[in-house]
Amino acid sequence: MSLERIGIYAGNGILPVKVAENIVKSNKKVFIIAIKGLTDRNIEKFPHQWIRFGQIGLAMKLLKKNNCKKLVIIGGAKIPNFFFLFPDFFGLKLFFSLFTIRKRGDAEIIKTIISYIENKVEIEIVGADNFLEEILMTKGNLTNTYIKSSNINDIDLAIKTCLEIGNSDTGQACIISNGKAIIVEDINGTDFMLYKAIKEKNREISGGFLIKMPKPIQDNRVDLPTVGLNTLKLINELGLDGIVLEDKKAFLVDKEKMIEYANQKNLFIYGI
Numbered sequence: 001m002s003l004e005r006i007g008i009y010a011g012n013g014i015l016p017v018k019v020a021e022n023i024v025k026s027n028k029k030v031f032i033i034a035i036k037g038l039t040d041r042n043i044e045k046f047p048h049q050w051i052r053f054g055q056i057g058l059a060m061k062l063l064k065k066n067n068c069k070k071l072v073i074i075g076g077a078k079i080p081n082f083f084f085l086f087p088d089f090f091g092l093k094l095f096f097s098l099f100t101i102r103k104r105g106d107a108e109i110i111k112t113i114i115s116y117i118e119n120k121v122e123i124e125i126v127g128a129d130n131f132l133e134e135i136l137m138t139k140g141n142l143t144n145t146y147i148k149s150s151n152i153n154d155i156d157l158a159i160k161t162c163l164e165i166g167n168s169d170t171g172q173a174c175i176i177s178n179g180k181a182i183i184v185e186d187i188n189g190t191d192f193m194l195y196k197a198i199k200e201k202n203r204e205i206s207g208g209f210l211i212k213m214p215k216p217i218q219d220n221r222v223d224l225p226t227v228g229l230n231t232l233k234l235i236n237e238l239g240l241d242g243i244v245l246e247d248k249k250a251f252l253v254d255k256e257k258m259i260e261y262a263n264q265k266n267l268f269i270y271g272i
Contacts, residue, residue, distance in 0.1 A: 003067065007070065008072045009074070011076050032047065033048070033059045034050045036051065036052050145268045147209075157180075167215070172190070173211060177209075194231070194234035197238055209243060226250065231243070241268060
């Protein structure tokens, strides 16, 4: 039998590549399921197979064939979409499992997919955080600019707001300014919320911060909050003071560039 590999179901962005690189650095084998028109082509330097949307059955067969006992699901796409576009037979069966919860949010759908893969296919889902420790958020300040006392005072409100929208499975983030929750994330994501806030900017926003936390109802092995340089640029354009993230529960894509930019613009990146 071939050596055991760790599988990666790769969405878009650079994180699937980073996961693969770190798996290889740890002297483990990797095999990547890449989605046509979505996954970064840099994954081609690793063992991989390109499939189209919806071919979840083929994906599982390939993972089994390559002796993948564990699977990392990582990338920027909304995972449920993979199963609704031209599904193969396995994808169709999964579709019927999801049909009864179709009106719920991403967290419930993703948990159903995880359960199906682990129980029906017998492949264990593992969190990408196991392989991306260097870009995980840590507690305290990451930047030269420290969080203001007024922002510290608003953190309880921020956490409460995130818990409320998280429990309703609508989003992971919100903007807090001057003791008020200004806007909350919906299914369109964090950057969409920030663009909307910039477009509709009002006098209530003067300083403040973006906070992003996992939903209380989600499985943290998939879809941990992710922020990048563009997020910081939007925060700066909006006039916020910085960003608050949960310790060990958020990824900072291009972490060094984010810290450099934050220092240039006097923004804080703070872990709670």
